Amino acid sequence: MPTVAASPRIFELALPDLALERGGMVRSHRARGWWWSREGDTPESLQPGVPTVLLIHALTGSAQAGGQGGWWEPVIGPGRALDPDQFRIICFNNLGSCYGSSGPGSDGFPTVRNLELTSIDIARAQLLALDKLGITKVHLTTGGSLGGMVTLTLAALAPARFERILPLATSVAASAWVVGWNHVARQILRLDPGYPDNIGRGLEIARQLAILTYRAEPGLDVRQPRPAFANSASGGYPIQSYLEHQGAKLRNRFAAQAYELQLATMDHHDLLQPLPGDNRPAISRVHATTLVVDIDTDQLFTPAQAEVLAGHLRKAGARVERATMSSLHGHDAFLMEWETLAPILTRALQLEAPAS
Ligand SMILES: CC(=O)SCCNC(=O)CCNC(=O)[C@H](O)C(C)(C)COP(=O)(O)OP(=O)(O)OC[C@H]1O[C@@H](n2cnc3c(N)ncnc32)[C@H](O)[C@@H]1OP(=O)(O)O
Ligand SMILES: N[C@@H](CCO)C(=O)O
Incomplete structure (x- = not known):
């Protein structure tokens, strides 16, 4: 039976309290999410058999990845690379940001001076949100820059849950x-x-x-x-x-x-360090099939760093492919170069899943 995409929508989740990696507790924890999927597949009632694509926004983005004004609007929609007829496409506002998820000034968010947040905290908040929705497997997870850091962190925290990842314009650890x-x-x-x-x-x-x-x-x-x-x-x-x-x-x-x-x-992103309670580099836990993508003119996350990341993932035993976006525009090309980005997303969706 043909499937039809519903309209994209925003949703809210109340989540369990979250203890932060460097101290502090997020109480009254909540996440704001954005959702675009088939008619009948909703945050309140998941339809079985719809593969999930999880998008993670960059530094100042919001959950609204697609639809009018979305940060990846041109690559999301019926007939586009990320097609809500075929995939459940979701994105959450990052913890600590100011677009609806728990962050400074919201009820229950720590008020201590010099609070520190890490990519592990953001990833843990997203795992809680997936738990709440009842999503146990994610077909593809992707994001650029900080979104790529969180993508890698999710795959290290919950290796069995993330089948394919596409970290874009990012690195295994933030450089000096x-x-x-x-x-x-x-x-x-x-x-x-x-x-x-x-x-x-x-x-x-x-x-x-x-x-x-x-x-x-x-x-x-x-x-x-x-x-x-x-x-x-x-x-x-x-x-x-x-x-x-x-x-x-x-x-x-x-x-x-x-x-x-x-x-x-x-700053604190460093998957060469072990996760709490472990003793091997966090990156060595990643099991997801990975397409590592860099941008040839990126001065923040260089092609050489993408090679280093790919090397760590191969050493971990993950299947790894590489691609480079060629652009005049540097790091933010992942928010601008739609014709280059679309086939990369299509390729990532088709990567062979890891042997379980
Ligand atoms: C909730 C939210 O709003 S999140 C929005 C989603 N954004 C993100 O996720 C990331 C944040 N965004 C960005 O980093 C950037 O917007 C990017 C990378 C996506 C694209 O950059 P843009 O700023 O859109 O493109 P570009 O660099 O061409 O600049 C266009 C803007 O600069 C303005 N502009 C261009 N040249 C000039 C100039 N010489 N003098 C003054 N203004 C100028 C344009 O009028 C346009 O303004 P507008 O955005 O108010 O319409
Ligand atoms: N331009 C991005 C940050 C760099 O990727 C943003 O404002 O989210």
């Missing part, structure tokens, strides 16, 4: 380069006189700095070409007004404490 950029961004936030509750210019400038690391020189030259003459003191170069626009956009949609917590999850 990544931690260094995040450090500078954090110091900029803290210089703002309104930090943290009434932050303004600090969040804008931190985002401007970050945007330059998310892009690459050739793409900026194409999209923000230099005019023959401009005044830089008055912001007359297109790249200047572009960065101002990007900074203002984030200031209007994100919170300083949530931004800091998400930066920390990247």
Whole structure:
């Protein structure tokens, strides 16, 4: 019988309390999710036999992966690479963010100063959400950047649950380069006189700095070409007004404490360390068949790091394939290059499942 996709929707889950890896407890724990699947397959009532695709958003994304305004809108939908006629496509807002899941300011979220969050905490919250929904196997899990870190962490925490993973533009552990950029961004936030509750210019400038690391020189030259003459003191170069626009956009949609917590999850990501209670590198637990994808112009998570990640996964005994996205745009190409991304997603969905 042909299947028909329903409309995408947002849903809320009440989850068990979560003890955080570096101390603190999330009480009144909740997750906001986004769901697109066949007619009749709902968060309240799973239809048997619908394979699940779990999408994990990056630093400042939200659960809304597809549909109008979704961060992967062009690759999700009937007839597209991720087709809700065929797959149950879900995404959760990351723990500690500001788009509906437990995070700074929400009831029961720890209020201690200098709270630290890790990619393990985000992954554990997502495991609790999958438990609550009754999803025991995930056909494909994917995400870029921080989303890739959480993807790898999920596959290390629950190796039997995740059949295929597609970590994009990410690494086995955050490099000193990544931690260094995040450090500078954090110091900029803290210089703002309104930090943290009434932050303004600090969040804008931190985002401007970050945007330059998310892009690459050739793409900026194409999209923000230099005019023959401009005044830089008055912001007359297109790249200047572009960065101002990007900074203002984030200031209007994100919170300083949530931004800091998400930066920390990247900093602390290190699957070369054992998981709590284990003694081997976390990455060696991954069993999922994996397509490791890098971006040739990515200055944050380099192709060399993707090779290192693939090496660790092969050593762990996982089936591993590699692909490279070629782009002018650098790290954020995974949020921009739809024609390159779509066949990669199609390939990942078709990977052979690991022998159980
Ligand atoms: C809940 C949520 O909103 S989450 C939204 C989903 N986003 C994410 O998940 C990640 C966050 N997003 C991003 O990192 C980025 O938006 C990306 C990587 C997806 C794409 O970058 P974009 O900013 O859309 O593309 P691009 O770099 O071409 O910039 C386009 C924007 O800059 C503006 N712009 C472009 N050039 C200039 C310029 N010279 N001067 C001023 N503004 C400019 C455009 O008008 C456009 O503005 P708009 O976004 O308000 O419509
Ligand atoms: N541009 C991404 C971060 C880098 O992947 C975001 O804002 O979520």
